[in-house]
Amino acid sequence: MLVVGPSGAGKDSIIAGAKALLRDETRVVFARRLITRPDDAGGEDHIAVSPAEFARRRDAGELLLHWEAHGLCYALPRSLAEARRAGGCVVANVSRSIIAEARLNLPPVAVILITAPAGVLATRLAARGRETTADIEHRLRREVPDVPADFAINNDGALSTAVARFTAILRGLAAQPDSVPPNG
Numbered sequence: 001m002l003v004v005g006p007s008g009a010g011k012d013s014i015i016a017g018a019k020a021l022l023r024d025e026t027r028v029v030f031a032r033r034l035i036t037r038p039d040d041a042g043g044e045d046h047i048a049v050s051p052a053e054f055a056r057r058r059d060a061g062e063l064l065l066h067w068e069a070h071g072l073c074y075a076l077p078r079s080l081a082e083a084r085r086a087g088g089c090v091v092a093n094v095s096r097s098i099i100a101e102a103r104l105n106l107p108p109v110a111v112i113l114i115t116a117p118a119g120v121l122a123t124r125l126a127a128r129g130r131e132t133t134a135d136i137e138h139r140l141r142r143e144v145p146d147v148p149a150d151f152a153i154n155n156d157g158a159l160s161t162a163v164a165r166f167t168a169i170l171r172g173l174a175a176q177p178d179s180v181p182p183n184g
Helices: 011-021 051-059 080-085 096-105 118-128 132-142 160-174
Strands: 002-004 026-032 063-069 073-077 089-093 112-117 151-154
Touching: 002 011, 002 096, 011 026, 011 089, 026 160, 051 063, 051 073, 063 096, 080 089, 089 160, 112 118, 112 160, 118 151, 151 160
Parallel strands: 002 089, 002 112, 026 089, 112 151
Antiparallel strands: 063 073
16 A cells, blocks of 8 residues: 655654554554654654665665655665565555556555645644745645545544544455555
């Protein structure tokens, strides 16, 4: 399950909420991403790596998927392939730019798009305190192509509502890991 959406949509919060609810569900595996961002930068629990270490791991074939966004490098470790082979539903927050590659090279793949209105995104991004007002405005004005999602959640209300919907989707996919909805 690839989770995509704009910064500030609440992807990390929704994933964390589902992870807590599904802590005893062995068929659902939550990916821990490698990011060229310090451990203490806030946000998700990630594996912090230097740009040189990231490049070494990429060149050694240790990364299942990798991409760059907003001046950082991100990746999913190749070790997640084992969980997929064992029939697990792997949940990963990824860039919209790698959906086609993932669908081509890692089928079956389902995509869930998490969105929120621009005003909500701006407020959340400002609250994070990691970007300037100009950076936030640039993110919100950025043209983004349509996302080929199988599921969508508009996270503009209570976080618990979005977490419940997301968790229900994961439970459904974990129950039938080989029956991913068609693209579209």
